[in-house]
Every structure is written in structure tokens, then in C-alpha cells.
Amino acid sequence: MGEQAQDVREQVRERYAAAAVRASTRAAASCCGGGCSGEVPDLTGGWYDEVERSSLPEEAVLASLGCGNPLAVAELREGETVLDLGSGGGIDVLLSARRVGPAGKVYGLDMTEEMLALAQANADKAGATNVDFLKGHIEAIPLPADRVDVIISNCVINLSVDKPAVFAEMFRVLKPGGRLGISDVVAEDQLTAAERAERGEYTACIAGALLFAEYRAGLAEAGFTGIEITPTHEAAENMHSAIVRATKPHEAVASRALPLVTNSTSGECCG
Numbered sequence: 001m002g003e004q005a006q007d008v009r010e011q012v013r014e015r016y017a018a019a020a021v022r023a024s025t026r027a028a029a030s031c032c033g034g035g036c037s038g039e040v041p042d043l044t045g046g047w048y049d050e051v052e053r054s055s056l057p058e059e060a061v062l063a064s065l066g067c068g069n070p071l072a073v074a075e076l077r078e079g080e081t082v083l084d085l086g087s088g089g090g091i092d093v094l095l096s097a098r099r100v101g102p103a104g105k106v107y108g109l110d111m112t113e114e115m116l117a118l119a120q121a122n123a124d125k126a127g128a129t130n131v132d133f134l135k136g137h138i139e140a141i142p143l144p145a146d147r148v149d150v151i152i153s154n155c156v157i158n159l160s161v162d163k164p165a166v167f168a169e170m171f172r173v174l175k176p177g178g179r180l181g182i183s184d185v186v187a188e189d190q191l192t193a194a195e196r197a198e199r200g201e202y203t204a205c206i207a208g209a210l211l212f213a214e215y216r217a218g219l220a221e222a223g224f225t226g227i228e229i230t231p232t233h234e235a236a237e238n239m240h241s242a243i244v245r246a247t248k249p250h251e252a253v254a255s256r257a258l259p260l261v262t263n264s265t266s267g268e269c270c271g
Contacts, residue, residue: 005161005162015203070153070181070182071096071099071152072243073245074096074150075181076096076150077099078100078101078103078104079100079101079104080100080149080150081100081104081105081148081149081150082105082106082107082148082150083108083147083148083150083151083152084108084109084151084152085109085138085141085151085156085170086138086156087109087110087115087119087133088154089118089122090118090119090120090122090131092152092154093106093107093108093133094122094123094128094131096152097128100130101130102130104130106130106131106132107131107132107143108131108134109135109138109141109142110133110135111135111136111138113135116133116135119133120133138153138156138157138160138166138169139160139162139165139169140165141169141170141172141173143173145172146174147173148178149174149175149178149179150178150179150181151173151178151179151180151181151182152180153182153183154182154183155184155185155205155241157184158186158208158209159202159203159205160208161208163218164221167219167222167224168222170222171222171224171248174248175248176249176250176251177247177250178248179247180224180245180247181244181245182243182244183243183244184209184215184244185205185206185239185241185242186210186229186231186239186240186242187210187211187212187240188212188238188240189212190238191238191239193207195238196208196209196239199236199237199238199239200236206235209235209239215229216229219244223248223249224246224247226247227244227245227246228246229243229245230242230244
């Protein structure tokens with residue numbers, strides 16, 4: 001990884017660590033990274049209903065930094081195994097755990113120690129016993145191939161400094177026939193990288209967003225089929241919070257998968 005990419009990743013980590021600290025003191029985080037100002041948009045769009053929010057620890061809700069609700073499209077079923085990329089304070093992990101039930105399993109992956117600690121505390125408060133938080137990067141998921149039925153993520157992939165690696169890793173860890181139900185920020189195809197940067201910072205989920213065409217091409221290159229990207233609401237001018245769906249074909253072969261990365265430790269958050 002180049003020095004510039006490392007700097008961007010560290011900026012993302014610092015921003016999410018600060019958001020975790022605020023949430024742990026019951027101060028709301030916001031704007032896909034916290035610290036809202038006039039230049040940083042609120043991307044959440046009000047996607048979590050009051051019943052969902054009220055049933056969770058307050059700290060999990062306060063740490064929610066997403067741009068949608070991936071569970072609204074993931075269609076989780078009893079007994080499934082779910083992976084949440086960039087699981088933050090654990091809101092989507094805890095909601096997923098209820099939907100898959102005791103026979104199911106939910107992994108939350110995050111690179112930020114502060115978010116992992118907050119998420120585990122929230123899981124303990126919620127009495128969730130079918131969850132496991134992992135420390136690591138979404139470009140190198142610390143799980144074996146063909147492990148999960150569903151991958152969810154809430155406004156995190158746009159923060160990655162190596163999106164092709166993320167797509168390849170998602171494909172690797174999904175079981176054949178597994179699926180994606182992701183919320184992310186996506187840019188209209190006419191926007192240049194400079195124009196995206198003008199609309200918001202990388203750490204605010206704007207500058208690093210892929211174009212619609214780039215997102216489709218990246219998923220297809222990784223091996224996904226049935227790719228759908230559906231805008232839900234505006235995140236910035238000509239940029240949208242969107243739902244991303246795709247499937248790993250049943251006939252997918254292990255030879256396409258990347259080797260398992262084993263240098264991550266157990267833990268949970270974004271990036």
C-alpha cells in the first residue's frame with residue numbers, strides 16, 4: 001500500500017475512533033464519520049425505524065454512521081451466517097442477529113479498536129450470543145473461503161483505499177449462491193475524481209465513492225452476477241446513497257478466491 005493510501009486509511013481510522021468515543025459518552029455521531037459541519041452531509045436518510053432503534057442499546061444507535069439500512073434489502077433468514085463489513089458500534093450486527101436467530105451467526109468486521117470495544121459492549125448489553133466481532137481490514141477479511149451466506153455493509157466500501165481487493169474478498173468468503181445487501185455512496189458516471197472531491201472529503205464518504213459504472217464493473221470482475229445498484233436518496237450533487245445487490249454464482253469455483261489472510265486478530269468496525 002502506498003504512503004498516500006496509508007494516510008487516507010489512518011484518517012478514516014482516526015475519525016471513526018473519535019465517533020466511537022463520542023457514542024460511548026452518549027453523544028451522537030453523524031455524517032458517515034462524525035463531526036457534522038456545513039460541508040459534511042448527513043447521509044443516513046432516516047432508514048432505521050423507531051421500533052428497530054428503540055430495541056437496541058442507545059450507544060449502538062448513536063454510533064450508527066451509515067447511509068442506509070442494508071437489512072431492508074438483505075432478506076435475512078433463520079440460520080444464515082452474515083458478515084457486516086465495517087460494523088462500527090454494532091447496530092446492523094445486532095439487528096441481523098435477531099433475524100437469523102440462535103441457529104444463525106453474525107460476524108462484524110472493523111479496523112478500529114474503539115469501535116470494536118463499543119460494539120462488544122453493545123452486544124453484551126443486548127444479550128446477543130450469536131455474534132462475533134473481528135479486527136481487520138475489509139481488503140483482507142480474516143475468515144476462510146465460502147464461510148458466509150450474506151454480506152452486508154453500511155456506507156463503508158467507499159472508504160476503502162483498495163476497492164478491487166474488497167470485491168475479491170467478498171467473493172472469496174461468500175458461499176456459492178451467497179449474496180450482497182449493501183448500502184453505499186455511488187457517483188453518477190459523468191463525475192470526475194476531482195468533482196467528487198469537491199463535494200466532500202474522503203472520510204465523509206464522498207470523495208472515495210465509485211461511479212455507478214465502476215461499481216458494476218468491479219463486482220463483475222470479482223465474479224458476481226445479478227448486480228443491481230439502486231439509488232435511494234441524494235448524498236451530494238450527482239451522488240447518491242444506494243442499495244447494492246449481487247450474487248456469487250452457485251457454480252463459482254475456489255480457484256477464483258484469494259488466499260486467506262491470517263495476520264488479523266479477533267475484535268470489530270469500519271474500513
